[in-house]
Amino acid sequence: MALNQFMFYLLAAVIMVCSVLTITSRRILRAAFYLLCVLIATAGIYFMLDYQFIAGVQLILYAGGIVVLIIFSVLLTSHISQKFAKPGLARVIPGVLAAVAGFVLSAMTVLSFPFQPSGQPAIGNDMRTIGLQLLSVEKNGYALPFEVISVLLLASMVGAIVVAKKEKSKEKP
Amino acid sequence: MIEGIPMQHLLIVSLFMFFAGVCGFIIRKNMITILMSVELILNAVNINLLVFNKYLFPEQLQGHFFALFVMGIAAAEAAVAIALIINIYRRLNSINVEEVTEMKY
Numbered sequence: 001m002a003l004n005q006f007m008f009y010l011l012a013a014v015i016m017v018c019s020v021l022t023i024t025s026r027r028i029l030r031a032a033f034y035l036l037c038v039l040i041a042t043a044g045i046y047f048m049l050d051y052q053f054i055a056g057v058q059l060i061l062y063a064g065g066i067v068v069l070i071i072f073s074v075l076l077t078s079h080i081s082q083k084f085a086k087p088g089l090a091r092v093i094p095g096v097l098a099a100v101a102g103f104v105l106s107a108m109t110v111l112s113f114p115f116q117p118s119g120q121p122a123i124g125n126d127m128r129t130i131g132l133q134l135l136s137v138e139k140n141g142y143a144l145p146f147e148v149i150s151v152l153l154l155a156s157m158v159g160a161i162v163v164a165k166k167e168k169s170k171e172k173p
Numbered sequence: 174m175i176e177g178i179p180m181q182h183l184l185i186v187s188l189f190m191f192f193a194g195v196c197g198f199i200i201r202k203n204m205i206t207i208l209m210s211v212e213l214i215l216n217a218v219n220i221n222l223l224v225f226n227k228y229l230f231p232e233q234l235q236g237h238f239f240a241l242f243v244m245g246i247a248a249a250e251a252a253v254a255i256a257l258i259i260n261i262y263r264r265l266n267s268i269n270v271e272e273v274t275e276m277k278y
Contacts, residue, residue, distance in 0.1 A: 005177045012186045019190045019213055023197030028206060035209050038190070042216055045183070049227050054240055058219075061244055066212060066251045073255045074205055077262045087200045095199030099192040106192075110184045115229060122231035133234055142238045149245045156249035164256035 008048060014041040026084045028074050036067045053130055180228040184221065191217035204258050204268040208251065215247045 018037040025031040039062040046055035123129065137143045194213030201207050219240045226236025262268050265275070 002177055008178050008182075012182070015186055016189050016193075019193040022209055022213065023193055023201065023206070028203060031206055031209060035212065038213065039216060042220060045186075045220065046223060049223055051223055051227075051237060054219075054223065054237060057241065057244060061248055062212070062216070065248060069251055069255055070205060070209060070212075073258055076259060077205070077268050078203075084203065087202065091200045091202075095196045098199060099196035102195065103188055103192040106188050107185060110181055110188065115180060117229050118232060120230075120232035123234060125234060125237060130234070130237070134238065140233060145238070145242055149242050153245060153249055156253050160252045160256040163253070163260050 004048065008045070011041045011044045011048070014038075015045075026086070028078060028082070028084070029071065032067060032071050032074060035070070036063060039063045039067065051125060053125065053127065180224060183224045187217040187220035187224070190220070202269050202271060204254075204261070204270060204273075207270070208254050208258070211254075212247060212251065215243060215250075219243055 015038055018034045018041070022031050022034040022038060025034060039058065043055045043058040043063065046052075046058055133140055134142050134146055191214055194210045194217065197210035197213065198207055201210060222236040222240045222243070224236075226234065226240075230236070258268055261273055265273060267273065
């Protein structure tokens with residue numbers, strides 16, 4: 001087995017095991033740590049697919065930003081040593097059933113579908129191409145979604161600040 | 174493209190991650206763990222977008238850019254959701270989804 005195959009299956013195993021542990025761990029801080037492992041292994045897969053920019057963004061934004069935010073809110077809202085009660089069967093059975101049924105159905109579809117590669121020469125994905133395409137309005141330009149998402153980010157930033165702000169008590173002038 | 178790895182193996186990995194997220198969304202009660210499940214789902218979708226881009230349409234960067242946008246949306250969603258969770262905890266002193274029923278009629 002070549003080294004890159006070994007590396008891929010190692011990353012895949014880490015992703016599968018840790019994503020199951022994320023949803024079954026009964027200590028919330030450990031669940032956050034397993035989520036971090038999943039996200040870092042995903043960044044490894046992006047590096048193997050030769051998408052260095054996306055892998056860097058994944059490490060910075062998910063592993064550095066969102067997981068830290070989640071751990072921060074865990075520390076604000078619950079005790080570290082607190083263990084969850086085991087979820088009841090009335091919840092586990094429908095959840096596992098839905099997941100297994102969906103997985104089997106989609107896996108069968110994926111394995112039987114004849115994918116047709118376009119067979120055209122690959123475009124480079126260096127920073128120059130990414131930057132030019134992201135701000136271009138020509139064919140293969142993504143300026144509109146870029147602007148839309150910047151408005152969305154501004155709106156969610158304002159919304160998060162407004163929601164989390166402490167209300168002023170009304171007695172004081 | 175990763176040499177020696179068929180596309181289906183990558184898709185199966187991301188499918189597994191997606192349905193682990195769906196399962197966690199249903200069986201968890203704590204709001205923060207539900208948020209973690211949503212992050213798993215979004216991450217699985219990202220892997221799919223990049224794999225289709227790399228294996229099927231390497232002459233464009235569509236999947237690459239939309240994976241980038243999905244990441245931005247995931248960050249915005251996490252920020253707003255955590256603001257809501259902290260506000261709910263401040264008001265009701267609990268973030269268990271079964272106890273937060275104040276807005277039910």
